[in-house]
Amino acid sequence: MRIEGQWFDGRRAAGQSCSLWLGQGRARLEPPLCAGCALADLAVSAPLGNTPRYVTFPDGSLFETADSAALDAMLAMQAGGAPAQDRLQQQVHLLESRWPVALLCLALLAASLWLFTVRGMPLLAETVALRLPPAVSNYIGRDSLAMLDRLVLQPSRLPAERQQQLQALFGGLLPPADAGFTFRLECRSGGKAGANAFALPDATIVVTDELVALAQSDQEIAVVLLHEIGHVQHRHLLRLLLQQAGVAAMLAAVTGDITGASEFVLAMPGLLAQAQYSQAMELEADRYASERLGQHGLPAAAFGAILQRLEASRPGGREWRYLSSHPQTAERIRAFGLPGEDS
Secondary structure (H helix, E strand, O other), rough: OOEEEEEEEEOOOOOOOEEOOOOEEEEEEHHHHHOEEEEEOOEEEOOOOOEEEEEOOOOOOOEEEHHHHHHHHHHOOOOOOOOOOOHHHHHHHHOOOHHHHHHHHHHHHHHHHHHHHHHHHHHHHHHHHHHOHHHHHHHHHOOOOHHHHHHOOEEEEOOOHHHHHHHHHHHHOOOOOOOOOEEEEEEEEEEHHOOOOOOOOOOOOEEEHHHHOOOOOOHHHHHHHHHHHHHHHHHHHHHHHHHHHHHHHHHHHHHHOOHHHHHHHHHHHHHHHHHOOOHHHHHHHHHHHOOOOHHHHOOOOOHHHHHHHHHHHHHHHHOOOOHHHHOHHHHHHHHOOOOOOOO
């Protein structure tokens, strides 16, 4: 009894056409490309859909065949000397051959991946991010501002005196130096970003000329800066990057496609420019700012005023989602203990 296939010696990629002969408790190839052996010394892969089957010889060489049914039939006819197959693989094949079971497993896998992506991954990313030293965030964000200056931002047109006033305002809002971050404020003309402020992973906070012009007082600017400091303190951008890296790694593990994970690494600078904070992160940064209003003598009303003005400044309510999204404006205003209109 014989089965047609190809033999691979384990040293070259090319295979050689041959036949596998099984009989009287032994196995051999024709032509004799490797030494024959007892059936019990073979390792036979379990069936998996329409994929090829493999018979591995003791010397490490391998016979591949697409005729899975013939291989099973020949093994079944051998009394006593047939090689034992992996029981787990046999059970997996048995389950895969039943469509209701396969569909149920597929549904459970999809639900598990969704749950881990939505719940587990953010929690894991937060745990890891808060335990990493600030040097990691500094390394990730070291070229972010230069990239944004090339793609979006323009040099600030604010007078030098006004920029010095903002630097002094910012300096009075910073947390103690033992927080581990080296904060700095950068002023830029926003271009497409318009009136905006955002934080980079290396504790650089950018405020645009348009936001400075939109604010009716430095108190409003101060509350916005506190909010962005809160993003840095809670490592929000690092957490987002870890989440996306984790999802890429998980998909690579499930699909076997490692190119997706490598593409994520190459695209990391672009992700910094497109990342959107979740609503939970926005509210967390809001709480940070809210808890420090009294410490800096800032009225809570300043937050509601600048937030509503920012929303109104976007044509048609359209928001340019750059480094932060600001969902549920009314809810955020109420979180400061202020009455808010439904958005």
